[in-house]
Amino acid sequence: MKLQQLRYIWEVARHDLNVSSTAQSLFTSQPGISKQIRLLEDELGIEIFARNGKHLTHITPAGEEIIRVSGQVLSQVDRIRQLSQEFSNEKQGALAVATTHTQARYVMPPLVKSFIQAYPEVSLNLHQGTPQQIAEMAAEGHADFAIATEAMEHFNDLIMMPCYRWNRAVVVPKDHPLATLKGPLTVERLAEEPIVTYVFGFTGRSKLDEAFSKHGLTPQIVFTAADADVIKTYVRMGMGAGIIASMAYDPVADSDLVCIPASHLFEASVTKIGFRRGSFLRGYMYHFVSLFAPHLTQDLVMKAQRMQTRAEVAALFADVELPEY
Numbered sequence: 001m002k003l004q005q006l007r008y009i010w011e012v013a014r015h016d017l018n019v020s021s022t023a024q025s026l027f028t029s030q031p032g033i034s035k036q037i038r039l040l041e042d043e044l045g046i047e048i049f050a051r052n053g054k055h056l057t058h059i060t061p062a063g064e065e066i067i068r069v070s071g072q073v074l075s076q077v078d079r080i081r082q083l084s085q086e087f088s089n090e091k092q093g094a095l096a097v098a099t100t101h102t103q104a105r106y107v108m109p110p111l112v113k114s115f116i117q118a119y120p121e122v123s124l125n126l127h128q129g130t131p132q133q134i135a136e137m138a139a140e141g142h143a144d145f146a147i148a149t150e151a152m153e154h155f156n157d158l159i160m161m162p163c164y165r166w167n168r169a170v171v172v173p174k175d176h177p178l179a180t181l182k183g184p185l186t187v188e189r190l191a192e193e194p195i196v197t198y199v200f201g202f203t204g205r206s207k208l209d210e211a212f213s214k215h216g217l218t219p220q221i222v223f224t225a226a227d228a229d230v231i232k233t234y235v236r237m238g239m240g241a242g243i244i245a246s247m248a249y250d251p252v253a254d255s256d257l258v259c260i261p262a263s264h265l266f267e268a269s270v271t272k273i274g275f276r277r278g279s280f281l282r283g284y285m286y287h288f289v290s291l292f293a294p295h296l297t298q299d300l301v302m303k304a305q306r307m308q309t310r311a312e313v314a315a316l317f318a319d320v321e322l323p324e325y
Helices: 003-014 019-026 030-044 061-088 101-107 109-118 131-139 187-191 205-214 228-236 283-292 298-306 310-316
Strands: 049-052 055-059 093-099 122-128 145-148 158-166 168-173 194-198 220-225 241-245 257-261 269-276
Touching: 003 019, 003 030, 003 061, 019 030, 055 061, 093 131, 093 283, 101 109, 101 122, 101 228, 109 122, 109 283, 131 145, 131 158, 131 269, 145 283, 158 298, 158 310, 168 228, 187 205, 194 228, 220 228, 228 241, 228 257, 283 298, 298 310
Parallel strands: 093 122, 093 145, 194 220, 194 241
Antiparallel strands: 049 055, 145 269, 158 269, 168 241, 168 257
């Protein structure tokens, strides 16, 4: 049994049993992967994959368990490599962070600058995606950290730590009726306007829907997008009132828009940073976390790593006062 064979069956399972796609991702040949899988099955005396001719059709029950354990073995092998790197040179390495457009565009630039100044020999890779994609990247080991507000609670293998609270603002052109509204904005008044906002599942969108539902209202959402810059573009076109994360309003770049505070209308959302349970975090990774959320000290993160359940992790942070962004 070879580690290479375990990696092949793990990757084939991840690529929906597409051996050709697996070969491309691993920069090897399709026949080579098929041969090594057959050799492993012969050695074990069982089929890992069921076949129809030369095509893999599904994973056998025994194969499901073997692939699960293989993932654990490969994870530990990666951990050993990381340990050796940490002790040989703690200032060199790579860090992959998966996050949304809002975080990447409006929150992370200052901390990325600080991190690169502190660790010039660490390659920092930023991946953007939907909250679901972000959580999957961390859960599958393709990203060291996932930073998002939505979706991560669906992945049991992620340790999630709260970073900060944030809320929303309404943005409209200067000639929009809401721009000269007398008194505070209400949910009822906002529901009268066409709304431009985030796609469901993005940037706390669920809190927005809950607020309207609580008042028995159905908002007239005419356009949705994955990032605030696109939303603001269509607000400028006159499509409707935009509801965005407050952090996404730039007083200079967006000076042609009126920003109306809306934190009194919606429940605050919490952005979290998550990483795969059992991951080995190098020193510079702890530093990155503390840059993003200063209350997440190395000691506190290490305590979270030792927790066995999501409830224990939640209890650890229950009394932590989160900053407002």
